[in-house]
Amino acid sequence: MRSVNGFADGYLKWLTDNIHEEPVENGWMEIATPFLDRFGDGIAVYAKELPDHVILLTDDCALTNNTIALGGPMESKKLQSLRDYLAPYGIQVTDDGELQMKTTKGNYPIKFNLFIQAIVAANDMFAPRSSRDSVSKIFVDEIVSFFDKSEVAYTQNVKIEGQSGIIHQVGFLLPKHKKFPERFIYALNKPTKQNIELTLFNWSDIQRKRGTKSRMFTFLNDENGKIADNLVQALESYEALPIPWSKRDDYLEELAV
Template identity: 35%
Template sequence: MDTNFDWIAEYYQWIKKNLSARRLKNGWTEIGTPFMDRHNDGLVIYAKRDGDSITLSDDGYIINDLIADGVSLRGPKRAAFLNGLLFSYGVENQDNEMVMRTTPKNYAVSMHMFIQAMLAVNDMFMLNNATIKTIFLDDVANYFDQQGLIYTPNFLAKGSTGLEFNFNFQIAGRTSEILINSFNSINRGNLAAFLFDWQDIRDERQKRSRKKVKGLAIINDEKEVDRKYLDALIAKGTDYILFSERLKPENLQKLTAA
């Protein structure tokens, strides 16, 4: 049993140990985080304080990196999808630069949401067999639609720490609900973030909704998925569906909320 293990403290200590801050000559501060992008590089955030106002920026890295990799963001559907996703985290798109404005009082929560937004946008796209860039989140939503599921996208919920977490989808039943995140690729950084979100949300959400709460990861497995990540999900009380196996009866059952 692990009843004496402090899940929250251990996670905070890992974050603190792997964070760095460097003041730049232009007045901005460069903050290095342990959360990985799709290239397995740590996400970097730039912060600047001006009186009672703080600006957070990715300096255009996330969106421009997708464009450099051949992803097209043109067209009303893709632009609306991207801007809607950013809006759900309180982030603006300013000429492909992700920007959030906050205050010293709300800085910690805003930083948390900004990191979630960077991870979400970084993981939006997949390369299919026809070498066309598609939105993986859209593929997951289409999968739900084909199964006739009723779901809520960009579901926001507050955890026991007081932080708010954005899950890609929620499926609600009368006595249970499922909180779902999709992963175009899975790595130590986004897995750790998801498991922390899940563990902070689970008990608090069950108290608030008086429903059994399940966690589920839907994973793009066009590239082989490391077994240790799947084992980690199961070990922490969540489940997963590999997208190539999404039509298997046992996986469809995982999407059923009573």
């Protein structure tokens, strides 16, 4: 197994070296990040200090307008699904599709990171499952149904602090069992190098903080065909078990308690 410490440190340095801030109009700050949306465009966040030392973070509707392309009335099922998905991150979605989060100066780094995690995750989760599906069919909901049907015990949307001090959102946490340690479960609807690296950083940073033997599983949506070998190997090299969605039943023993 490769050193998770080396991976986490290197990834964190890459992240901090590639975030750039620039003032724009009316007291707003544009924060350009190295992350890309599913069309390959850079993800930017906008921040503004409000009265009483409150900081407002927003994506300026980029996620809904440019990536999810909700269309139709904003009270649609798609918008409600987005609200439900982002609520555990502490993000509100306005009627016109703008993502917003409020924080204080002291909590700004933690909240900013959660905001970015949420945008990257939503870019992945709200992409069409396959060429036959609309974005209203969300991969994580399919996993919940699978767990419930298979009587897998889980806690959903768990926030855990890593060694770096960053708070990470974990999709599912399965409790420790006499045969298995605790298991972190992630879901990637459209597996890419970017979201696999972010997932590995989240897990390795958590591992360094907790100092306990845990396992990590990642459900990979393979409805559009086989997942690229290099992406599967990246997970395996850090002992993060990749589970193709089409073969999920084969792993019930590792998931059940």
